[in-house]
Amino acid sequence: MTQSRDISILGNLSRNAEAAFTDKEKEIVSRARELDERFLPQFERREFIYTHHADKMKAYLPEGLHDDANLVKTQQVAISYNVWPARNNPETAETIICLGGIYNSARRFDFFAEGATENFNVIALDYPGKGHSGNLKMPNDYTLETYASIVKALIAEVDPQTKFHMIGHSHGSKVIYSMVEQEFAHPLWAGTVIGDMPPETPVGPKLRRAWRNRERPCSPTIEESVKKLENFLAGHGAPVSRDFVVHDFNHGFAHFTREGYGWAYDPNSMHGYADEYLQPYDKWQAYKDLPTPILILAGEKSNTATPEAVKRMIDERPETSLLVYEGVGHYPELVTPLRIQEVCDWVKEAGTRAAPLRAMVPADPEKPMVVRFMQDNSPIADKPAAQAQQLPAQQPKRKAPGPQ
Numbered sequence: 001m002t003q004s005r006d007i008s009i010l011g012n013l014s015r016n017a018e019a020a021f022t023d024k025e026k027e028i029v030s031r032a033r034e035l036d037e038r039f040l041p042q043f044e045r046r047e048f049i050y051t052h053h054a055d056k057m058k059a060y061l062p063e064g065l066h067d068d069a070n071l072v073k074t075q076q077v078a079i080s081y082n083v084w085p086a087r088n089n090p091e092t093a094e095t096i097i098c099l100g101g102i103y104n105s106a107r108r109f110d111f112f113a114e115g116a117t118e119n120f121n122v123i124a125l126d127y128p129g130k131g132h133s134g135n136l137k138m139p140n141d142y143t144l145e146t147y148a149s150i151v152k153a154l155i156a157e158v159d160p161q162t163k164f165h166m167i168g169h170s171h172g173s174k175v176i177y178s179m180v181e182q183e184f185a186h187p188l189w190a191g192t193v194i195g196d197m198p199p200e201t202p203v204g205p206k207l208r209r210a211w212r213n214r215e216r217p218c219s220p221t222i223e224e225s226v227k228k229l230e231n232f233l234a235g236h237g238a239p240v241s242r243d244f245v246v247h248d249f250n251h252g253f254a255h256f257t258r259e260g261y262g263w264a265y266d267p268n269s270m271h272g273y274a275d276e277y278l279q280p281y282d283k284w285q286a287y288k289d290l291p292t293p294i295l296i297l298a299g300e301k302s303n304t305a306t307p308e309a310v311k312r313m314i315d316e317r318p319e320t321s322l323l324v325y326e327g328v329g330h331y332p333e334l335v336t337p338l339r340i341q342e343v344c345d346w347v348k349e350a351g352t353r354a355a356p357l358r359a360m361v362p363a364d365p366e367k368p369m370v371v372r373f374m375q376d377n378s379p380i381a382d383k384p385a386a387q388a389q390q391l392p393a394q395q396p397k398r399k400a401p402g403p404q
Contacts, residue, residue, distance in 0.1 A: 004160045007132060009222070009261070010036070010172045016334055025222045027268045032250040035243060042117070043084040045132060050077045052136060052149050055156075060140040079150055080132035084113040084122040094190070095121040095164040098349060099151060099172030101331070102213070103263050105131035107251035108169075111244060115340035120347065125154060125303075129266030137246050142272030148178035148352075155186065165191035165292075165347050170304075170331050173197035176290075177283035191350030192233040193295045193343060196302050196331040198309035199283035205303050205330075209355040210277035213270050218262035225249060225261035231336075233333070244335050290314055293350045295321040295343070295357070298377040299328035307378035314375050321346060323369065324377040336365035 006012070006392065011031055054077040058066050065071055086093035097115055098109040104123035113122040126133040127147060155164070166189070168176045175192045201209075219225035228247050233240045233248075254264035279393055294359060298305040314320055323342065325332035334340050339361065346357055359369040 007254075007264070008032075008036070009253055009255060012255065022221075022223055028090075028222055028226055028246055028249075031243065031246050035247045036250070039107075039114065039247075042386040043082045043110075045080060045082050047078050047080050048130070048153065050079045050128070050153050050242060051075070051147065052077055052141060056141065056146070057138065060138075071201060073137075075137055077128055077134040077136060078132075079128065079134070079154065080126040081154060081158075082107065082109075082124045082126075083114075084117045084124075086117050086119060086121045090121055092162060093119065093121050094347075095123060095158075095160050096344075097129035097151075097155070097164055097166045098122065098124040099166060099168045099175050100125070100127070100130075101170035102127075102270070103110060103252065103265065104188050105252055107131065107262070108248055110247065110251075111335045112340055114338055115334075116344050119344060123154070123158060125151065127269070129269030129374075130264070135266040139268040139272040139275060139298065142266075142269045143276055144174055144178040145182070147175045147185070148182055150174055151179060152182070152184050163188050163190040165189075165193070165350065167193040167195065167343075168197065169195045170197050174283070180286040180289050180291075181283070188271070191295070191347050192290055192292045193297060193347070194313075195297045196299055196305045198305050198313055199287040200309060201277075201281055201304060202306055202309070206277055206281065213274045213277075216259075216262045216265075216267065216270070218256060221262040229253075235388055239329055240333050241335055244333065254403050276295065278397045279396040280332065284312075284316070287313065293319065293321070293353075294324065295346050295350075297323050297325065297332055297343070299330055299332055300377055300379055301327065301329045302331075302377065304330045305377060313374035319356055321353070322374055322377070323357070323359050323361050324374060325361045325363075327363040332361070338368065339365060342369055 010029060014028070018026075018029065030179060037379075054072045054074045057072050061072065075092075098106070098112065100106070100108055106126045109122070109124040116122050128134060128136050128150065129142065136146070164186075166176055168174070174197055176192060176194070177199060219227070219228050226245060230240075230245045231248050233245060252264060253261050255261050294317060296305070296310065298310050310322065314322065323346075332339070334343055342359075342361065357371070358374045359371045360374070361369045
């Protein structure tokens with residue numbers, strides 16, 4: 001499907017605005033265009049229609065409004081996703097489905113997809129209210145249950161004929177847990193990557209997200225906005241490449257007439273997300289019921305995937321693999337070739353490993369991971385010298401029922 005219009009920052013710049021840019025802003029724009037020239041020929045954007053039934057609105061609207069036909073309506077929402085075919089034998093290649101964080105559009109996975117398509121087809125989803133996907137009507141329509149239903153509809157739409165795997169980036173992992181709670185299963189679902197999001201969120205980060213995510217911080221200029229995004233991502237720990245920051249700005253931000261440049265999303269989506277974060281959250285049973293092998297990606301300094309949470313995840317499922325990212329806070333970005341390859345290598349072997357993979361991933365993107373015995377993601381300096389222990393054997397793959 002041809003894109004109906006360019007919704008990127010660069011796609012909506014006027015010549016007059018660009019003429020007034022500083023030298024640094026001209027450099028940002030030039031690099032962003034180079035990155036688009038690199039990525040755009042490699043994927044195709046597609047859409048399907050998701051039906052959000054009116055009865056779901058009645059679950060949160062006062063009973064006196066249930067008969068209001070102007071308000072309570074079944075919604076037909078266009079959901080966009082990007083398809084990156086494998087460079088070798090896409091008809092027989094396995095597929096990786098990428099589910100992003102709450103702020104992210106599908107384009108945030110461009111770097112990962114470019115690397116992963118050496119061996120895999122890659123699909124990256126725009127959630128409703130993000131990227132090219134349409135908006136839902138009310139904040140309470142944006143729930144984990146709805147996101148899970150949309151991913152299930154995506155899988156039905158693409159109808160994979162070979163094995164597929166799901167990668168959940170932060171919020172995307174919560175969506176996977178919710179899919180399990182909805183009893184989703186598929187005979188070709190072969191592996192799951194959980195990105196720094198345990199089945200239970202610590203109270204502090206949980207409350208901060210519930211309130212701070214209602215705010216959309218904006219900057220008046222491109223230069224200031226890119227710098228703020230760079231600082232935000234640096235706060236996750238290990239440095240992220242300038243190219244990733246520029247590309248994420250171009251496709252994850254929008255220009256607002258009064259406020260300036262800020263994250264591009266339907267405000268209702270963030271209010272719905274924040275409201276849900278104030279509710280009790282316990283997905284441990286869903287985690288235990290996941291019907292595939294699991295790889296956990298955890299930041300060494302994460303305030304979300306804490307050592308206590310990661311240890312419990314390992315204790316609950318000893319066959320689980322774990323990559324700990326040195327110096328990283330909440331969620332390691334898979335951007336550089338070696339970091340992408342390490343995860344893809346695990347995906348290729350999902351379900352066939354004799355023992356789980358446990359490794360420390362250096363902050364230096366050029367250095368390979370170091371395999372070692374680990375039961376959590378606490379800093380290596382804090383761990384006892386017990387690296388000679390045997391890793392537990394891989395448990396038999398859980399059998400999944402047929403498609404739901």
